[in-house]
Amino acid sequence: MASRVVIIGGGPGGYEAAIVARKQGAEVTLIERQGLGGNAVLTDVVPSKTVIATAEWRTIADRAPSLGIRDSDGSDTAEFSEHTVDMAAVNERIQKLVLKQSFDIAQAMAKNDIQVVEGTGRLVSPTTVETENDSFNADAVLLALGARPRTLPTCEPDGKRILTWTQLYDLTELPSHLIVVGSGVTGAEFAGAYRLLGSEVTLISSGDRVLSNQDPEASALITDVFANRGMKVVGGARASAAVSTGDGVKVTLSDGTVIEGSHCLMAVGSIPNTADAGLEVAGVNLDKHGYIEVDRVSRTSARGVYAAGDCTGVFPLASVAATQGRIAMAHALGDAVSPLDLGHISANVFTTPEIASVGATEAQLKDRGIFYEVSRMDLARNPRAKMLGIDQGFVKIFGHTVTGQVLGAVIVGSRAGEHIFPLSLAVSQHLTVDHIAEAFTVYPSLSGTISEAARRLHNMTDPQKAQV
Structure with a gap:
């Protein structure tokens, strides 16, 4: 039974695992380079769903007249087009929520006597992890390395006009016309949110409908909702290039069509953070896409090394990452284990x-x-x-x-x-x-x-x- 656990990555897969391991009596060291909470808290789930919650308020406000709510002068309350959004204030609130959530996780680590080390962890063997300044021996290692936004060579983000979903929260003004490339979960969520916030939105979809991996009736309903709200969905198209014009962007489609807007969001998937982590040296196998291969109890090909979260490519959900991390520690520490069953996973697309x-x-x-x-x-x-x-x-x-x-x-x-x-x-x-x-x-x-x-x-x- 492992008594020393080292975890690389402080996202849901990492910090949930750390608490489980500590409660099982293990000495736990958690290494994180960006901040506790990982992408889920810092740049992805928490901030994006906060934007969406703000946007959803507008749909509630728009129902006010039909519910009998009037302005103080007796007229109907403001319609959709009359509401305005202070994007700087929205993003300022997001940053405060992010910091609060990360702080709460840090408090949980301290309460459970978990050692948190700032730095980039790297395997030098299945039982040894190094950072820039330290070396840690372990009976079990958990890799919760996360993932980052995928980019295209001809559509490189500049953080100003061409953006990934991690870069939206620096905006001080609402985009006048946001072009969203990609109609999967991330693209659809942001496209829907920014349309409700007041941006003109063009959504580039490689398929005939948005969210093509969802239930067909659900996908069709959301596609109709987007159209009824004034969003332009360009189906059966792919972006071949995106360039900044200084005060805007031009996105060129594969058929030569050029779409001009104020900003472009690239939502074309993610890439696992598995490079330069010492995985090959430790004998950790990757699949052809660079994801860590794991079994249903989160074991990798290297004895004593486990992996959880987006770096495994199992299911890109924070809830799945947390479950994988908990399962890994239960297995490593000799507790009862219920292997991950993908057929039991519940998921949610935060469109409106x-x-x-x-x-x-x-x-x-x-x-x-x-x-x-x-x-x-x-x-x-x-x-x-x-x-x-x-x-x-x-x-x-x-x-x-x-x-x-x-x-x-x-x-x-x-x-x-x-x-x-x-x-x-x-x-x-x-x-x-x-x-x-x-x-x-x-x-x-x-x-x-x-x-x-x-x-x-x-x-x-x-x-x-x-x-x-």
């Missing part, structure tokens, strides 16, 4: 409305030949949604036609990421649709639609209803 999902997708169920039935209900029918002026979104549940087991689910709507939890619990614990249907929900509540959708799947015994 949000897309939350868990378990198998409908496409996966069809590919596997599993007998299932779908129950889908629009949130607009929900009484609580009516009270709140919510008229977009739906709940969709996939149930096994023989056992009734919940196989997967999708929720599109306000705070979908909060409402997916009971369905996530159902998938992970192999509950049936009847278990969901028989549990009490508050009336009125948005979660009531989950219960109602589950009730519709009661007695799925007719073979004619099965879909394969």
Whole structure:
């Protein structure tokens, strides 16, 4: 059983693992070069979702007239185009939240007597980690190296007009016209947020619809929402070049079309921070994309060396990184281990409305030949949604036609990421649709639609209803 643990990287995979290891009685050293919290806290999840939360407020304000709220002079409250956003104030608030969250993590490290070392960690063997000034021996090492934004040679970010998602928080003014290259989760989230904040937005999508990896109905709904809010989505296109013109940018597409804007956000994926970490020397294998190969308990090919988070390429979610880190320490320290099950992961896209999902997708169920039935209900029918002026979104549940087991689910709507939890619990614990249907929900509540959708799947015994 390991008694000395060294962790390289202070993001969710690292700091969560550190606490678990310390509570198991290990001596823990955590090495971080950028700041506790890693990208998730400093440059990615916390700041981006704060921007999105600010943007979402505008959709709430825009519903005010229909709810009977008026200005003091009796006129309707300001419409979408009349609200203004102080981008400098938004980003100042973000920086304060980032520092507060990083400080809270530092406090947790101190409380648990975890040694935090500033610097860049590098393996010199499976049991030895070096920084610029020190060397640490370990019985177990966890690599939580993270990842960085991928860039294109012809679209190099300059931090002023051509930006990665880590560079948006230095803006002091709202972009007048933001061109977003990439319509995956990151691109769609920022495109939607900045459109709500008041920017003109052009979204460059390589596919015909945004968020092409999401449930097709969910993707189509978000695509329509973006269009209705005045966003221009250029489908079936790729950016071949982006150049700064001093006071703006020009983005050239592969077909020769040139789009001009004030700023360009490159959201074309990420690259693992696995270079120059001593992985080859220590015998840690990488896949063809440079990600660390791990098994379901986070072990690498090197004995005693584990890895967690974005550097593994398993699933680019902070929750997955934290889970991988916790599993790694449980395995290294001889505790009970539940291997990572990708089929149980719940995920959320923070567009407005949000897309939350868990378990198998409908496409996966069809590919596997599993007998299932779908129950889908629009949130607009929900009484609580009516009270709140919510008229977009739906709940969709996939149930096994023989056992009734919940196989997967999708929720599109306000705070979908909060409402997916009971369905996530159902998938992970192999509950049936009847278990969901028989549990009490508050009336009125948005979660009531989950219960109602589950009730519709009661007695799925007719073979004619099965879909394969």
